Amino acid sequence: MTAVIYSLRVSLSSLYYGKAGVSTVTAMEVKSLLIALIFPVIAASQALNAVSLDDSPSNECGKSAKLGSGSQIILTTNGKTETGICGFLINRIEKTDTKCPYPGICARIDGSRMGSCKSKVAFTGKYFDKTPDSTQELSCYMKPAGAKFCTQAPALRVEVTESADYIVKQEGEYAFNITVYTQCFDNKEKLIVEYVEDDFQGPDLESAWRTNYILGIIVAACFCCVFLILLIVLKCYYRNKPYAGIKEDR
Incomplete structure (x- = not known):
């Protein structure tokens, strides 16, 4: 980062002042130069916050990172690990001047495709003391994008686990x-790990039961009507049967 800033200063000096110290470029050229130099720096800083939990050469399995206030880390995967398990520990770092009564860490699911029930992702709030850890999982029974798992523990461990036949x-x-990002809470949560759902709503079981009950009554009524029609047809047939009541001559 220091080298890039120094290069930027040298480039601007060489462009703005020639040998005689006279400006030789326009404002548009300076703006283009700034964009060309600053954009790679921004892209590089974003890339540093991306963590791969897979079998790629740049994976971060078994490693850890520090997460300060206002910072975030993006976790990604290609769907395969080297040994069937990949863990990453995120330690929350609070500034001394932070006025947050109950700081915490949240993991927001921006997108997921858990096509196999033989793999899962576990989010565990780590306290490293007598306080019990608590875990929430993301598996094939997943929630839609937007759900998030929060903990007020000083660290969050994210672990990808694959079954033996999936490896x-x-x-x-x-x-x-x-x-994964930091978040400030107003009070101490009863649960160590808080699961915040999105707007997803499950099926209305009461409405489904009522609908099935009504359909059952309609089907039963239809069967009764068919039975009555058959009785009427048979009765009319035997009543109007030819030679009814006439004994056969022997």
């Missing part, structure tokens, strides 16, 4: 894009 597969069957 031998050549292609990955799951993917996710998870953003």
Whole structure:
């Protein structure tokens, strides 16, 4: 970063002042130069916050990172790990001047495709003392994008686990894009790990039961009508049967 800033200063000096110290470029050229130099720096800083939990050469399995206030880390995967398990520990770092009564860490699911029930992602709030850890999981029974898992623990461990028969597969069957960031809470939560749902609503069981009850009554009424029609037809047939009541001559 220091080298880039120094290069920027040298480039601006050489462009603005020639040998005689006279400006030689226009404002538009300076703006283009700033964009060309600053954009790679921004892109590089964003890339540093991306963590791969897979079998790629740049994976961060078994490593850890520090997360300061206002910062975030993006967790991604290609759906395959090297050994069937990949863990990453995120330690929350608070500034001394931070006025937050109950700081915490949240993991927001920006996107997920858990096509296999033989893999899962566990979010565990780590206290490193007598306080028990608590875990929430993301598996094939997933929630839609937007759900988030929060903990007031000083650290959050994210662990990807694959079953033994899934490891031998050549292609990955799951993917996710998870953003981990700090968040300030107003009070101490009863649960160590808070699960905040999105607007997803489950099926209305009472309405479904009422609908099935009404359909059952309609079907039963239809069967009764068919039975009555058959009785009427048979009665009319025997009443109007030819030679009814006439004994056969022997």
